Amino acid sequence: MFDLVVKGGLVYRNGKIEKADIGISEGIIREIREGINEDSKETIHANGKLVFPAFANVHTHVSMSLLRGIGSDLPLMDWLQKVIWPLEGEFVSPEFVKTGALLGILEMIKSGTTLFLDMYFFEDKVGEAVTEAGIRAGLGFGILDFPTKVARTPDEYIKRCEEMIVQFKGHSHLIPVISPHATYTCSPSTLRKSLELAEKYDVPIHIHLSETKSELERVKEEYGLTPIKHLENLGFLSERVIAAHVVWTDEEEREILKERKVNVVHCPESNLKLASGIAPIPDYIRRGIKVGIGTDGPASNDNLDILEEVSTMAKIHKGYSMDAKAIDARTALKISTENGFSMLGINAGIIDTGYEADIIIVNTDSPHFQPLYDPVAQFIYAGKSSDIETVICKGRVVMYKREIKTLDEEKIIREAKKWGEKIKNFMDKNLMLE
Amino acid sequence: MFDLVVKGGLVYRNGKIEKADIGISEGIIREIREGINEDSKETIHANGKLVFPAFANVHTHVSMSLLRGIGSDLPLMDWLQKVIWPLEGEFVSPEFVKTGALLGILEMIKSGTTLFLDMYFFEDKVGEAVTEAGIRAGLGFGILDFPTKVARTPDEYIKRCEEMIVQFKGHSHLIPVISPHATYTCSPSTLRKSLELAEKYDVPIHIHLSETKSELERVKEEYGLTPIKHLENLGFLSERVIAAHVVWTDEEEREILKERKVNVVHCPESNLKLASGIAPIPDYIRRGIKVGIGTDGPASNDNLDILEEVSTMAKIHKGYSMDAKAIDARTALKISTENGFSMLGINAGIIDTGYEADIIIVNTDSPHFQPLYDPVAQFIYAGKSSDIETVICKGRVVMYKREIKTLDEEKIIREAKKWGEKIKNFMDKNLMLE
Numbered sequence: 108m109f110d111l112v113v114k115g116g117l118v119y120r121n122g123k124i125e126k127a128d129i130g131i132s133e134g135i136i137r138e139i140r141e142g143i144n145e146d147s148k149e150t151i152h153a154n155g156k157l158v159f160p161a162f163a164n165v166h167t168h169v170s171m172s173l174l175r176g177i178g179s180d181l182p183l184m185d186w187l188q189k190v191i192w193p194l195e196g197e198f199v200s201p202e203f204v205k206t207g208a209l210l211g212i213l214e215m216i217k218s219g220t221t222l223f224l225d226m227y228f229f230e231d232k233v234g235e236a237v238t239e240a241g242i243r244a245g246l247g248f249g250i251l252d253f254p255t256k257v258a259r260t261p262d263e264y265i266k267r268c269e270e271m272i273v274q275f276k277g278h279s280h281l282i283p284v285i286s287p288h289a290t291y292t293c294s295p296s297t298l299r300k301s302l303e304l305a306e307k308y309d310v311p312i313h314i315h316l317s318e319t320k321s322e323l324e325r326v327k328e329e330y331g332l333t334p335i336k337h338l339e340n341l342g343f344l345s346e347r348v349i350a351a352h353v354v355w356t357d358e359e360e361r362e363i364l365k366e367r368k369v370n371v372v373h374c375p376e377s378n379l380k381l382a383s384g385i386a387p388i389p390d391y392i393r394r395g396i397k398v399g400i401g402t403d404g405p406a407s408n409d410n411l412d413i414l415e416e417v418s419t420m421a422k423i424h425k426g427y428s429m430d431a432k433a434i435d436a437r438t439a440l441k442i443s444t445e446n447g448f449s450m451l452g453i454n455a456g457i458i459d460t461g462y463e464a465d466i467i468i469v470n471t472d473s474p475h476f477q478p479l480y481d482p483v484a485q486f487i488y489a490g491k492s493s494d495i496e497t498v499i500c501k502g503r504v505v506m507y508k509r510e511i512k513t514l515d516e517e518k519i520i521r522e523a524k525k526w527g528e529k530i531k532n533f534m535d536k537n538l539m540l541e
Numbered sequence: 542m543f544d545l546v547v548k549g550g551l552v553y554r555n556g557k558i559e560k561a562d563i564g565i566s567e568g569i570i571r572e573i574r575e576g577i578n579e580d581s582k583e584t585i586h587a588n589g590k591l592v593f594p595a596f597a598n599v600h601t602h603v604s605m606s607l608l609r610g611i612g613s614d615l616p617l618m619d620w621l622q623k624v625i626w627p628l629e630g631e632f633v634s635p636e637f638v639k640t641g642a643l644l645g646i647l648e649m650i651k652s653g654t655t656l657f658l659d660m661y662f663f664e665d666k667v668g669e670a671v672t673e674a675g676i677r678a679g680l681g682f683g684i685l686d687f688p689t690k691v692a693r694t695p696d697e698y699i700k701r702c703e704e705m706i707v708q709f710k711g712h713s714h715l716i717p718v719i720s721p722h723a724t725y726t727c728s729p730s731t732l733r734k735s736l737e738l739a740e741k742y743d744v745p746i747h748i749h750l751s752e753t754k755s756e757l758e759r760v761k762e763e764y765g766l767t768p769i770k771h772l773e774n775l776g777f778l779s780e781r782v783i784a785a786h787v788v789w790t791d792e793e794e795r796e797i798l799k800e801r802k803v804n805v806v807h808c809p810e811s812n813l814k815l816a817s818g819i820a821p822i823p824d825y826i827r828r829g830i831k832v833g834i835g836t837d838g839p840a841s842n843d844n845l846d847i848l849e850e851v852s853t854m855a856k857i858h859k860g861y862s863m864d865a866k867a868i869d870a871r872t873a874l875k876i877s878t879e880n881g882f883s884m885l886g887i888n889a890g891i892i893d894t895g896y897e898a899d900i901i902i903v904n905t906d907s908p909h910f911q912p913l914y915d916p917v918a919q920f921i922y923a924g925k926s927s928d929i930e931t932v933i934c935k936g937r938v939v940m941y942k943r944e945i946k947t948l949d950e951e952k953i954i955r956e957a958k959k960w961g962e963k964i965k966n967f968m969d970k971n972l973m974l975e
Contacts, residue, residue: 175911179918182865213908320863379860380922382867409923410909419853426813427861429754431616433816474647475844477609477954478961480968484613488814489843493927520911527912534914 109137109147111502116153116468117482119160120458122437124482129158131464134502139460151497151504153468157482159440160456161221161465161498162413163447165245166313166351166372166401168227169411170207172214173198173526176409177534183319183381183407191406197533199256203526204229208236209514210523214411216242216511218492219467221500222448222455224349224372224401226286226313228257230271234281241505241513243465245349245451246275247286247313250301252294261297265304272308280501282311282451284349289315290334291325295341302343311347311451317360318352319383335360344369349450351401354378354386361387365394370450373442375420377403389424389433399447414492417443421487436484455501468497543571543581545936550587550902551916553594554892556871558916563592565898568936573894585931585938587902591916593874594890595655595899595932596847597881599679600747600785600806600835602661603845604641606648607632607960610843611968617753617815617841625840629662631967633690637960638663642670643948644957648845650676650945652926653901655934656882656889658783658806658835660720660747662691665705668715675939675947677899679885680709681720681747684735686728695731699738706742714935716745716885718783723749724760724768729775736777745781745885751794752786753817769794778803783884785835788812788820795821799828804884807876809854811837823858823867833881848926851877855921870918889935902931 113129120127120139128143129136171191178190204227215223225233226247237244248268250261258264272283287293287301305312317323317334326334335356338344346368353371356364364371373388391398400420402411417439424433434442448456448465455463471479475489486494498506505513543564552561554573562577563570605625612624638661649657659667660681671678682702684695692698706717721727721735739746751757751768760768769790772778780802787805790798798805807822825832834854836845851873858867868876882890882899889897905913909923920928932940939947 379856382865422813431816
């Protein structure tokens, strides 16, 4: 007997669409074939609907949803220093992080995401929100050289981070991750200590890397090396490292990334919106560097809609490199599903027997899906997150027919609006936005 | 007494959001203020909702919705010659055009568009569909040097085009437009005849211009001049001309466009997807060239969602030019509303007294709108077409709470699916797509 059977869908498997039923038990896909008639505790009818792996959003700061879109049309460094950091200094707290995470998770589930890799403060609160939602996350404990509400010194950050690792290591849905913020905010000593901790507990490292030109200049000035060469010099780089952005790289650095098996997270919309640039993703893929995709925080995006992000990614690299095959629809789908899950060591993001059942069901009744010729390309290029009807994480239905089953959407939105009022009042009094 | 009052919305007017009621009669906005209590035949309550001008999509081939996404991941010339033209040769007919237009119009209304500028065959059928839908269109009668089902010779195209102009000139919702396809598909003689006809009837001209590098090379080889200089040489350029794409231009050409007051239609997603390039739109705007936005045909986009297009536009130019202010949210909104309407001589796209009432109402209840700090920026960067709840064209409600009031959505989708089956069968037998 199965726990759950998804019946009659058009299933994306091995690069093709086939009509099949999917039998799931204990969170694992056990069988895929037409005509599964065994008993099942739960059955979802997906006749005529598309069934894809769920998305993995492998770089975000989910709780920044409460700062959504603030400081639009500013470049990264101005945006951080004049707007975001003062607001975070005032507002970030366990309660802020929890409500922000819940709000962001609503959005992520509604756009088909069942795994995200976060980087922020009070990640235990993100963990609470994720657990309530029934999805998964990498909890990236942010480490900085300067004091915040979390800690005063690098050593104290490392200590708190270790406590979080011990708390969550081995959890079914949560993966503790060490997140030194970047090479321009963490000293070599802090980076070394982060690495030691990661090796001690065998957990991933998540870091911002080569995001902007000004970052390159700053790090070069301080250490005489670009961020990537600086990290290489410190012995920091390995397949344990999940590096976000990686916009500015030269030939030698790309070979280092390839050699060290560093994972790259592309954040196309954030890089565009903050005017950071356009990362050479097709080149990374050609070299065999593993690439995933992230929305980045909703303060700079301004949403957590991963399907929109994937569609932007697939289009922008064609236009920028003037190669219509730069990233095709199937590659875009792989980047946003199996690559993301595998970076965090999760056996999901592929619909096949033996994989964990992270699955979305897509309704194709809308005008923008007619006629349906190539379901994969049309999902990526014409589809919208509002077409995603049902979301399953590790065998559990977390959204059914657009209704989130695990969270109280209205209550979370009410809470978010309250935070919005407080933050607006503060900005009116204290911030000089142009 | 008003025909229609929109009550209690947060109205975008003069670059700001203000709480106001909007009184409309005979299709015109007559009054905007809080507390309109006069009688009204119809009232729409928009409490707490955003009220923006409707969008104008000023370059599309709407009926190509029936060829949606076919030949994805091919560059423009391959895509046209190997895929699209053979399919059009087989299938394009008055019935194809009508069904395709209805399907595309469903999508456009659902993403807040009340005006589109089309370019295709059998435009009288597009006109029929538009009239049934209750929206507006510029009907661009496509003119080519080679024979199609519409005509065999350029003179015959011109004759048929003149018939269409006579049929629709002065229509309340339809504007006849002469559309010589491009400088590489129309001889100087055909272009001259098109211009004469446009002047005779005082109607706009719509043309593809400087879309790809290969177009430039082709036209240079044939005429010794780039497309823009070739047209300038022919005396073709004026504010009557609405030029689509305009990706590849040098300093001198940009000055010509400015001098001649040519209207430019930016098609960011089509240019990206077909690997045509990234048009220098911020530079055009700085020079004072009027810029509108278009989705291009849904075969190369692959949808007609103008809000998605606007969001892509606003982001891509920041990243590409590395200037976070390259196109800000308010400029993006202007490009996609008032600029488009004004290119076709329509006094709409602005919410103010005396303007025609083309208006959309946006629901902000979804998680991705929380908290709401800057409604304009958040609509552009975080909003989705599914948030657009109500659409009004010239005072008439064409969509209310996501339900299209003027067309039978289910029937149109059934018809579109039938066309899809026919086209699929033909492709299986005849086309060698990789």
